Amino acid sequence: MNVQTMKKRGQFAEVWGRLRKNKLAMISLSVLLLICMAAIFADLIANYNNIVIKQNGAERLMAPCAQHWFGTDEFGRDIFARIIHGARMALLMGFGATIISVAAGLILACVASYFGGVVDMVIMRVMDVLNSVPALVISLAICSGLGAGTWQLIVALSVAGIPIHTRMIRSNALGVMGNEYIEAAKSQGASTASVIFSHMVPNIASIIIIQITSTVATNILMGATLSFIGLGVKPPRPEWGLMLSSGTDYMLKNPHMVIFPGIAIILTALSVNTFGDCLRDAFDPKLKGKA
């Protein structure tokens, strides 16, 4: 008995439909995909050992030319190759740290909003204390504790992000918990897990996705900042913040060492931010309505 039913258009299919119509979203998405491609195929474009790290004094501080599109740095390494490899680091920091802190935030928020009472109070007080320490200060403390390095940097960025995400997801989760369909599920004898995962999480999924896109950009900037002040990635690994920090000394005469990594950071952060905004409009279009 084939029942003529409307095609099962999931909510995400609908959102994708709206996104496709939005020019800005497509541009920012294509830029983002380009950067991801660069990150994934970095080894094919420039071999890590002999181009990205090998120092060759002869071609020191060359301005952008045919052979080196973005010129070379103080050790004669090709900046274009280093930026491509740097993309890998930026995306790792951006998405890696965000996923960890949003996941931790989600778990803490779900536990806090579902059980409420003492559990909620304890978690929230811990978050208040963490929140009373500026994010960068948290990262400074963690970097000084764990020392410099890639995974230490990701840990620092994640921990700095947890309080904000927990607080944001919790307020949305409490909003969802107030609805009667949660009470209806409980009235059917549904287990705690099924109420959280089959009812609460899908309803806060759109908020989490919007939060992820906005935090990725922040983490990319924060990661570059920490590397810039020497607490993030250790040389000789190629990282945009690190390249900028070494570029400060030669800035006056060879500005190219400072311009290109900066543009790379801005391009990535801008495309992620723009895509995040378009995503938010696509998720609940009525927010965009006229006054």
Next chain:
Amino acid sequence: MGEKLLEIKDLSVRYTTDGVIAHAVNHVNLELDKGEILGIVGETGAGKTTTALGILNLLPRYTAQTDGEILFNGVNVLRASEKEMQKIRGEHISMIFQDPMTSLNPVYTVGDQIGRVVKIHNKEKGKEFVEQRVDEILNLVGIPAERKVEYPFNFSGGMKQRIMIAIALACNPELLIADEPTTALDVTIQAQVISMMRSLQRELGTAVILITHDLGLVANFCDKVAVMYSGEIIESGAIEQIFDSTNPHHPYVVGLFGSIPKITRKTKRLTPIEGLMPNPASLPEGCKFHPRCPYCMDICKTEEPEAVIVNDHLIKCHRCVRKEEA
């Protein structure tokens, strides 16, 4: 037949959002005399609130297009300048809204908000006149004047609606539009608010347009009734004509009366109207009610019925051709 206060001539309102055009109000004609009480009845989406906002010219500027005229004391409100409208709103026409909980500004005191409307329309008068008027109107609506320094969150739903009425009647307007004023209130509080509105109406002689979906309220409070269905007035007349079951009525009105459980009689099953309100973006051809009408004829599907008026009792239906009433 008193002197004409408000005339709505062939009013149509269309909202366009994201390319979709919704016909909220289609060719509405209404009249209201001084001191008269008109009830506008209809279900969700019938265009009641849109008509009311049209009278105050408060429709959203970008998305709403209006045709036809709304004459208030001879002035066409739809084409009036914003400056002229600001003189009329609050002083000649005022409005109270459905949800008292959100209609008051949470960060200003109650006395402040009532005083604002008095100050706007009596710029030349001093501060004492405003304060004295605020105390006076607060007592009229049954709220102790010393509570005017408190904020809206200190008041219950019923009290907030009284404050809204105080704001609306502070400048003694000629017309008060009440958009479902008591829907959000309990029935005993509704009785208090309605009886207060009735005494104030008699005392100040204000004309009232009461928008509601509760036929009982209309029978109790109004002189004239207009029943709206998907943007059109399908039946209107004095309540003696509408609530008299011996008169012929539009099938929708018959269905409405059939859908309300009676207190006085024991009925086993209600006789509801089948189907749902049509979508304003894709209204059916011919008579808008034909998909749900039990007496639907072929002509109803194609041709829009004429509004037949027999001594002030208007019915818009092909079937209700009536002999000339005495």
Next chain:
Amino acid sequence: MSDERVLVKVEHLKKYFDTPRGKLHAVDDVSFEIRKGTTLGVVGESGCGKSTLGRAVLGMNPATEGHVRYNGKDITHQSHREFKESRRQMQMIFQDPYSSIDPKKTVSEIIAEPLKIQKIYKSRKDLDARVIELMEMVGLDLIYMNTYPHELDGGRRQRIGIARALALKPEFIVCDEPVSALDVSIQAQILNMMMDFQDELHLTYMFITHDLSVVKHISDEIMVLYLGTVVERAPSDELFEHPTHPYTKALLDAIPVPELSYHGVEPQLLKGEVTSPINPPQGCRFAKRCPYVTKACTENMQELREISPNHFVACCQFGK
């Protein structure tokens, strides 16, 4: 009043909530019985505790004091397993069609949820067949099986809620203001459908509402609540013909009746507003607003006294 066996018996049910400003007496010493196949109407204004009572009877938030017996078995405090087991007999229909349906699930998933939790059907085919059967029962077009609730109007969403409640073939359904959020014409369709189900499936309803004309139409017996206490209980016709408690009289008088004879009629108004349920004073809760208040009213709690067959009133002025 069919003399069928008593399905639900509630004895001295109390439900208190602790608030920073004191103890909130949501439900205070309420007792009643519901016979199988009949409908008990519970009516009262906002804040009278009718919804809390409905949820306490179903065991969703356990009572502070008193007992609820279903078919003789005490179900006041149940373990999660017992609670889940008893869902096969007891279900609930919620008030707000927009908030009681999960917007991120399709219509068939929502209706099938109780069946999945109770793991009744092994194969997916049987499950779908049952969902289709339920949708046809409540008058939902099968085309909507895979649509999302936000595309549907209030009336259809409430039908989904009813289908979900009927999924496990329950005996007893608590309806918490099922039609209050709907338009008059849709309301009539839903009420007719619920009364048909009562006759066909021999259901027992506890119908909670603030709309007196609706409660008179659908219930066999009506209980009037005020600030957590029962002020009057009687068969529906008896209550409307001889309302005795002052609050019931004021309530009935305040309903606007759509008939010409009521034009311009001034109802007998109550003074003031509902008092706070937090740390309520001793004696009758209605004393502050009652036109016939005496000293006796404010001293002791008023018990329900039978003034005529099956007609109980909690007021010292009557039924001496």
Next chain:
Amino acid sequence: MAKYIIKRIILMPVTLLLAALFIFMMVSISKTDPVLNMLPQEYTQEQYDALEHELGLDQPMLVQYVKWIGHAFTGDFGTSYSTRNSVWNEIGFRIPTSAVLSLVTTVLIVIIGTVLGILCAVHQYSWIDNVINVFSKMLSAIPNFWIAMIFMLVFAMKMRVFPMFGTGTVLHWVLPVITLALPGLAGHVRITRSSMLDCIRQDYIRTARSKGEKESVVIYREALKNAMMPLITMTGNRFAMTIGSAVVVERVFALPGLGTKVLDAINAMDVPVILACTTVLCAIYIVVMLIVDLAYMFVDPRVKGRFVKAKKNKVAA
């Protein structure tokens, strides 16, 4: 009212203590052993133990924390590992620099951001709105140390309009404040705009219009006061972000603030100085948060009302 203030004031040091504990734990789990790099190349075990005991590193972490906090309250942050003199001399004079930089920038952001945000909200979808929107999107994607470098390159090095490093005249402060303010400004404008738009869509705005109010009065009196509420709490978060990025801007412009000191201390693993700087930064932030909270309480009638009404009820009952 007083009860609320006292509660907040008591809560402040508790939060500071807990925040300091968190930082202390983070910093002290570091693998590098400070005692080692203070000893000469070859050293005997006794010398190691003596120094370790002198620095108090042999006790369990909790005891160290309590001792450290005890001294900190009296202003004695212990002795710096690298310079061997008291930490307070190292950082005491730096606190005003950091505090002034962050406060001035935050005030600048809030004032300009609020004005621009309101402009965007009132003229939604007009050219002003689009221009400011694009700029704020761009600015929020640019790391502020990069802006700092570019400004220094253009204004200080090439055009020599402003001095490059150090403090002294007001000119020295212009570039750091601007570079610190720009990214924060972007965020603040967007938040003000959305808060204003939310308030403009509320029912009481329709009520105000039905009173015959002029449109400007409706926006700037009825909507604005409600939109200000969330902005006050946002100022607190803005100050936190500004303190964070001030550390970096100080490094670029070599301003003698806590930021530069803490960065050098981290490289040299000078634990007491790290602890002192980070805790002082936290203290500044927490004090400002308290002020913001109290300001919010005075402005929002609902919060204030909860206490005033309680008093009045007692009188009335």
